[in-house]
Amino acid sequence: MQKSKKVVILGHFGVGKTSLIRRFVSNQFSDQYKVTIGVHISKKVVDLSDEDSVSLILWDLEGTDRLEQIREAYLLGTHGVIFVFDINRPSTFQNLKRDLETVKSKVQDRPTVVIGNKKDLVPEEEISSLLEEHDIPYDYLTSAKTGETVEEAFLHLASILHHDS
Amino acid sequence: MVTKMDEQAKLEILKDILFPDDRGAVQDIAKRITLVEHIINDQKQLAEKVDPLVDEKISAFTKRIPDTLGPTITATLKKEIKNHKDEVVDALYPVLGKMVKKYVAQEIKMLSEKIDNQLGFLKRFKRKMRSWFGGPTEEQQLMRELSSATIEQVLLIERDTGILKASYSVTNTIDEEMISGMLTAIKSFVEDAFHKKNQNLELIQYELYNIHLQSFVTHYVAVVISGDYHLTSKNKLQDIIFNFYYNFMAMNLDLVFHSKDKEKQGKEVRTIDKDLLIKELEASFGNAKI
Numbered sequence: 001m002q003k004s005k006k007v008v009i010l011g012h013f014g015v016g017k018t019s020l021i022r023r024f025v026s027n028q029f030s031d032q033y034k035v036t037i038g039v040h041i042s043k044k045v046v047d048l049s050d051e052d053s054v055s056l057i058l059w060d061l062e063g064t065d066r067l068e069q070i071r072e073a074y075l076l077g078t079h080g081v082i083f084v085f086d087i088n089r090p091s092t093f094q095n096l097k098r099d100l101e102t103v104k105s106k107v108q109d110r111p112t113v114v115i116g117n118k119k120d121l122v123p124e125e126e127i128s129s130l131l132e133e134h135d136i137p138y139d140y141l142t143s144a145k146t147g148e149t150v151e152e153a154f155l156h157l158a159s160i161l162h163h164d165s
Numbered sequence: 166m167v168t169k170m171d172e173q174a175k176l177e178i179l180k181d182i183l184f185p186d187d188r189g190a191v192q193d194i195a196k197r198i199t200l201v202e203h204i205i206n207d208q209k210q211l212a213e214k215v216d217p218l219v220d221e222k223i224s225a226f227t228k229r230i231p232d233t234l235g236p237t238i239t240a241t242l243k244k245e246i247k248n249h250k251d252e253v254v255d256a257l258y259p260v261l262g263k264m265v266k267k268y269v270a271q272e273i274k275m276l277s278e279k280i281d282n283q284l285g286f287l288k289r290f291k292r293k294m295r296s297w298f299g300g301p302t303e304e305q306q307l308m309r310e311l312s313s314a315t316i317e318q319v320l321l322i323e324r325d326t327g328i329l330k331a332s333y334s335v336t337n338t339i340d341e342e343m344i345s346g347m348l349t350a351i352k353s354f355v356e357d358a359f360h361k362k363n364q365n366l367e368l369i370q371y372e373l374y375n376i377h378l379q380s381f382v383t384h385y386v387a388v389v390i391s392g393d394y395h396l397t398s399k400n401k402l403q404d405i406i407f408n409f410y411y412n413f414m415a416m417n418l419d420l421v422f423h424s425k426d427k428e429k430q431g432k433e434v435r436t437i438d439k440d441l442l443i444k445e446l447e448a449s450f451g452n453a454k455i
């Protein structure tokens with residue numbers, strides 16, 4: 001049986017939310033930056049086994065540097081959240097813990113997957129020290145550009161949501 | 166090409182020739198038009214008056230459920246009703262909505278029929294005039310007035326999440342799950358941005374289509390319509406939606422109560438059989454004329 005789940009992608013401006021969705025849904029990437037205005041909806045059906053699949057309805061919200069400003073109406077009934085930051089820009093993750101608390105309170109503790117994106121821009125050996133230094137609780141490090149670990153992150157959330165219901 | 170002034174002037178002349186003595190009739194019509202204007206304005210006020218009334222009725226009804234149905238409703242069921250207030254209100258809303266709508270519509274209809282009779286001759290006259298001055302032929306205009314709206318697609322959507330529950334469509338179009346999400350995003354945006362907490366976005370016009378949105382508490386119904394979509398069509402459509410939604414919620418409530426037993430067996434299942442829902446949609450909207 002196929003279930004549908006509403007997933008909201010959150011994070012600061014330009015961290016790569018739209019790019020990650022694009023990579024995951026249609027396996028494409030573009031260097032051009034087109035600011036998302038309002039909401040963009042896409043969908044991807046994820047097969048979890050021979051019988052089971054989940055239809056992810058992805059809500060790509062316009063970026064806000066203040067999470068408090070997100071329209072509550074867009075978050076209603078959200079089943080899961082993907083929170084994205086940019087490894088390359090400390091300003092997008094230095095308040096990560098507080099940001100995640102805010103998100104949690106807005107979506108009633110729904111499952112959240114935290115992604116550090118643009119992995120391709122930072123040398124491997126620098127990444128871990130950088131994130132440790134800031135004590136950043138991330139789940140996946142991805143690159144929408146190369147596609148690295150993008151699918152894993154989305155699939156992880158899909159399977160949580162599938163078992164969650 | 167005839168300029169506007171010319172047309173106006175000719176109309177006056179023609180009117181004098183054709184209706185030398187229509188002053189009384191015109192005055193009569195004018196009076197009635199003002200009356201209708203008042204009524205339409207009043208309708209708005211009426212809606213404001215009626216809404217709290219409906220709310221009151223619903224809460225009175227929910228409160229009275231234990232009295233009226235007390236002996237037959239067990240304690241668990243009472244609790245279920247309390248826990249699923251939204252669903253109960255949702256099931257009652259279409260019935261009350263229909264009652265109120267019928268009452269208002271009947272009043273308006275009686276009035277507009279009277280006016281139609283009075284204005285019939287003027288309409289015929291206007292059609293003739295237009296074709297005389299190079300507009301569409303009289304037949305074309307008549308056709309235009311008769312051609313009516315057609316239902317292309319119906320979506321039953323969960324209100325908060327925008328998730329599609331079931332759909333009916335004449336032709337296969339782009340991904341319905343995505344359309345449902347987008348409609349919900351637009352709806353949320355408009356209702357939120359204009360702080361219309363208690364008002365719902367009702368119509369979206371998109372190229373050749375009108376999309377009518379009928380909101381209930383837990384779900385809403387979106388109907389994509391091609392062709393001319395006027396008040397008469399809207400009235401008919403709302404009746405169909407109310408009927409469908411009432412049946413849908415009745416199924417839903419059955420499930421709510423039923424789920425209690427399932428829970429005891431260790432597994433709670435609360436989904437309406439999708440095939441059943443699609444059949445219901447098809448039966449309600451499939452051959453509907455609006």
Ligand SMILES: Nc1nc2c(ncn2[C@@H]2O[C@H](COP(=O)(O)OP(=O)(O)O)[C@@H](O)[C@H]2O)c(=O)[nH]1
Pocket residue numbers: 011012013014015016017018019020030031032033034035036063117118119120121142143144145146
């Ligand atoms: N190098 C690199 N650039 C990226 C990556 N992801 C996104 N970008 C670029 O970052 C910019 C912002 O991306 P976008 O997806 O629009 O960010 P959004 O505002 O969060 O939706 C765009 O110019 C993208 O091309 C990545 O993984 N690596």
Ligand SMILES: [Mg+2]
Pocket residue numbers: 017018019034035036060061062063
């Ligand atoms: Mg974006």
